[in-house]
Amino acid sequence: MKTPEQSITAENSGAKAADGSVSKAPDNSGAINKGRSLRDDAWDSLRRNRAAMIAMAVMATVVALVLFAPLLSPYDIDSTDWDTISKGPSLVTAHWFGTDDVGRDLFVRTLYGGRISLLVGLAATLVSLVIGIAWGAAAGYAGGKVDQVMMRIVDVLYAMPFMFFVILLMVFFGRNIFLIFIAVGAINWLDMARIVRGQTLSLKRKEFIEAARAGGVSPFNIVRRHIVPNLLGVVVVYVTLTIPQVILVESFLSFLGLGVQEPMTSWGALVNDGAQAMETAPWALIFPAVFLALTLFCFNFIGDGLRDALDPRDRRTN
């Protein structure tokens, strides 16, 4: 079990290592071998985490499938095969996942749907990342009244039933995919802002920030050059856990018929179609559902693994 002081040193050395200026932990108490950065430790710990490594492999496979979709099937996303309407998976016709009720190939549709789902996941996470880091770092670094007001705004927004607002937005302004990015990103930045603020508060008391301030670096540059790079560890974990949430929200909207529109599709939309036809064509539900669940699974496992690896406090429990 680590004492609090040791945890603090670990955090300290990690911060410096991430800064790129000091790579050796100064007082790695009792260490005879050469110093290890927190990053080395984290990487080792992650590699030992079998679930996370398997998840990464599976995720890589899914991404490869989705990217190379056109090469893997003779069919395209929107053309009807009149001979096979609502037929199950078949190797003879090369409809690996079967066809839907208008004869479109479900293998191709599932993979193209994956493109949309993953794209929304990444793009919306990026939106929430930018807003969250900017807001949190500004509030944490400014401190005092500014901090109080900014975090109070986050608290107020936190209590809003945003899912309902997003549904309304989708209904009113058409089912625009960019609107999904913005809307979903706008919900998820709140958590990010809180986490980043907390980290910033503890970072800004560190000596290297003090040094930068004494050297006359402007507050904006201190945040940009010294605070933000040191937040990356926490942010990476959070990003891996946000992506599945975002994919989930997009699927939720598409499931209600409010997400992406025909002829494009996403996993949520496919699950919705499949659910309506499941009594006669269960494959239309099962394949997209498996892809969606598998992806969420993998991101959650990777995120958990990264968190365990990067958080020195949690390591003792494993």
Next chain:
Amino acid sequence: MLSFAFRRLLSAIPTLLVLLALSFALIRVAPGGPFDTEKTIPAEIQERLNETYHLDEPLWQQFFRYLGDLLQGDFGPSFQYKDYTVSELIAAGFPVSLKLGGLAMLLALLVGVSVGTLAALNQNRRTDHVAMGAAMTGISIPNFVLAPLMVLVFAVTLRWLPAGGLNDWQSYVLPVISLALPQIAYIARLTRGSMIEVLRSDYIRTARAQGLPTSEVLLGHALKPALVPIVSYLGPATAGIITGSVVIEQIFGVPGLGRYFVQGALNRDYTLVMGIVVFYGVLIILFNFLVDLAYRWLDPRVKL
């Protein structure tokens, strides 16, 4: 305690106002009106309609009129269901949603806390791995995926349970389980984490050293402090169940508020949609307030 409750209640007011203003603005900037139909209505009728529903007044005036009505518990008439007021529709739909959601919450707490505790007691052994693997599955499979799959298995194929409606107790099984599962998973993970922390503390070791049986250590000493993070999760859990109910009610054809919401949004039934958002928003704010009170009671160290 009383002054704390009062202060906490006061701080909910700005949240409430933002909620109202935001939803009002959102609905009013929406393109398309509640009376848009295929054929064009004569201008005079359009004017009369706007006049009756005060749509001809300036926006701020409409907003304050709405606030004033709300204070008297009046959500206005529904634009779509002509003979009903929004209050009547909420009164009809909410008990159904409450019954489903309440049962789901109860199930989630019971199962989640038990599974989490079991995992904590067997930390890093097989039971723990199985339980946490299952929890991860629960988090990763969205309930709108799980619900149709369960219908496919239990209603369509095995014919054990009805696929929709809410007539007898059997018809509650699938919707309640699909609503509860993600929450069970989160609660189990939270409980495991906090229980491991608590079980490591000195006073638990003392209790054990005195030879108390495990069950007594758990129920008498460990459970209450371990529940603190669960209580603070109740707010998000409620929000999650409410959001989930939108799709679950749709899938199972349950006549609850979630279904009204989707229908209302698609019909541009401004007052109904607004009423439901406000209603649920207020409910969540109120619930968070109660949770904060409970939190203080459970953990006297907390200063708010």
